[in-house]
Amino acid sequence: MLNILIFGPPGCGKGTQSEFLAIQYNLKHLSTGDIFRENIKNKTDLGIEAKTYIDQGQLVPDFITINMLGEKMQSKSDFNGFLFDGFPRTIKQAESLDDFLFKMNQEISMMICIEVPKEELVKRLLKRGKSSDRADDQNKEIILSRIKVYKEQTEILKEYYDQKNKFFNIDGMSTIDDVKQKIFSLINNHQK
Ligand code: AMP
Numbered sequence: 001m002l003n004i005l006i007f008g009p010p011g012c013g014k015g016t017q018s019e020f021l022a023i024q025y026n027l028k029h030l031s032t033g034d035i036f037r038e039n040i041k042n043k044t045d046l047g048i049e050a051k052t053y054i055d056q057g058q059l060v061p062d063f064i065t066i067n068m069l070g071e072k073m074q075s076k077s078d079f080n081g082f083l084f085d086g087f088p089r090t091i092k093q094a095e096s097l098d099d100f101l102f103k104m105n106q107e108i109s110m111m112i113c114i115e116v117p118k119e120e121l122v123k124r125l126l127k128r129g130k131s132s133d134r135a136d137d138q139n140k141e142i143i144l145s146r147i148k149v150y151k152e153q154t155e156i157l158k159e160y161y162d163q164k165n166k167f168f169n170i171d172g173m174s175t176i177d178d179v180k181q182k183i184f185s186l187i188n189n190h191q192k
Pocket of ligand 1: 010032033034036053054055057058059060061065085086087088089093136146
């Protein structure tokens, strides 16, 4: 099985690259941000609760996010593995993910982090905010808060996976296609 974790700050290109990766390697794409947005759109209890955090650029509490992801992992059918996008974002989430996978006799194969400097992230997110209905991309304060949360609570996960020799870094400051090729080569080399 190939279980990939695509990682990096908001706006680094995780969602865009995930679409290519899911198709190329036949992975089940699980984006916690997308799942929350779907719930918000459908006004579910989960969506209503999550919205209060998302609108402020804060993380949705671990117990809510972990339960939600655990449920989504149940239906894997004929995929070659999972592609985790936007999860984990805290050490607690990473430990829970290890447990979930362990119970399925599996583990994370690679964590691929796309690095992009802060000024570029703000630029990209504000641009995306103009063409999407994502409120959290339309306000600079919220964007800065999301980047701060990443730095303070999430970035430490690079060390978590590095200690397991699963951390791989990619420069995200080139074209979408270039980043895609770099990620594909990393995975292909890893599979050899
Ligand atoms: P994203 O689409 O990944 O940028 O996520 C949008 C927002 O959803 C984040 O700013 C968080 O408020 C929330 N969110 C997404 N994934 C997680 C997670 N793993 N843990 C906590 N909150 C999350």
